[in-house]
Amino acid sequence: AQSVTQPDIHITVSEGASLELRCNYSYGATPYLFWYVQSPGQGLQLLLKYFSGDTLVQGIKGFEAEFKRSQSSFNLRKPSVHWSDAAEYFCAVAPGGSYIPTFGRGTSLIVHP
Amino acid sequence: NAGVTQTPKFQVLKTGQSMTLQCAQDMNHEYMSWYRQDPGMGLRLIHYSVGAGITDQGEVPNGYNVSRSTTEDFPLRLLSAAPSQTSVYFCASSPLKGSYNEQFFGPGTRLTVL
Numbered sequence: 001a002q003s004v005t006q007p008d009i010h011i012t013v014s015e016g017a018s019l020e021l022r023c024n025y026s027y028g029a030t031p032y033l034f035w036y037v038q039s040p041g042q043g044l045q046l047l048l049k050y051f052s053g054d055t056l057v058q059g060i061k062g063f064e065a066e067f068k069r070s071q072s073s074f075n076l077r078k079p080s081v082h083w084s085d086a087a088e089y090f091c092a093v094a095p096g097g098s099y100i101p102t103f104g105r106g107t108s109l110i111v112h113p
Numbered sequence: 114n115a116g117v118t119q120t121p122k123f124q125v126l127k128t129g130q131s132m133t134l135q136c137a138q139d140m141n142h143e144y145m146s147w148y149r150q151d152p153g154m155g156l157r158l159i160h161y162s163v164g165a166g167i168t169d170q171g172e173v174p175n176g177y178n179v180s181r182s183t184t185e186d187f188p189l190r191l192l193s194a195a196p197s198q199t200s201v202y203f204c205a206s207s208p209l210k211g212s213y214n215e216q217f218f219g220p221g222t223r224l225t226v227l
Binding site: 009032034036041042043044045046049090092094098099100101103104105106 | 117144146148153154155156158161163171203205207209214215216218219220221
C-alpha cells in the first residue's frame with residue numbers, strides 16, 4: 001500500500017521569503033502526485049498534480065513542485081510567500097489506475113509580516 | 114456549477130443521537146468519498162462509492178453508514194453518535210476517467226458530539 005510522509009508539522013516563514021514544503025511517498029511504481037491547500041475553515045483545493053513527463057510542474061498561485069524519483073519526493077516550492085498563503089498544505093499520492101488517494105498529515109504554514 | 118455542496122456546516126449532537134450529513138455534486142462524477150479530518154491525523158477515508166448502488170469501506174468506517182442511490186448524492190449517516198466522532202467531515206468527488214484522480218472537495222461539516 002502507498003504511504004505519504006510530510007515531515008514538517010509546522011513551517012514558519014516571513015512574507016517575501018522562499019518556501020519549500022517536503023513530501024515523501026512510498027510506492028513501487030510512479031504514482032500520481034498531488035498538492036492540495038486548505039485555507040482556514042475551507043475545503044481542500046488542488047494546487048498542482050504530476051502524472052508523467054516534465055518533473056517540474058507548475059500550479060496555481062505561483063506554486064511549483066518537483067518530482068524526484070530517486071528520492072521518492074515531491075516537494076512544493078514558492079519563491080516569494082504572501083501573507084495569504086498561510087494555510088494547511090496536503091500532499092497526496094494515488095497509484096496509477098487507482099481512484100483512492102492517500103493523504104499526508106499536512107503541513108501548517110505560518111507567514112510572519 | 115455549484116461543485117460539491119455539504120449540509121449542514123455545523124452540527125452539535127448528544128451522545129447516542131443519529132444524524133445524516135448531506136453531500137451533493139453536480140459534475141456527474143462517478144467517484145464520491147467521505148473523509149474525516151482530525152488535528153495531526155490528516156484526512157482519513159471513511160467510505161467511498163464508484164457509482165450509484167456501489168459503496169465500500171475506507172480506513173475508518175466503524176459507526177458510519179453510506180448509500181448511493183443517485184450519481185449526485187452521497188449521504189453519510191452516524192448511527193449512534195459518540196464523542197470520538199467529533200471531527201470535521203469532508204465530502205469529495207472525482208470522475209473515474211480523465212482526471213487522474215483529482216479530488217473536488219466540499220466546504221466541510223464541523224460536528225461536535227457532547
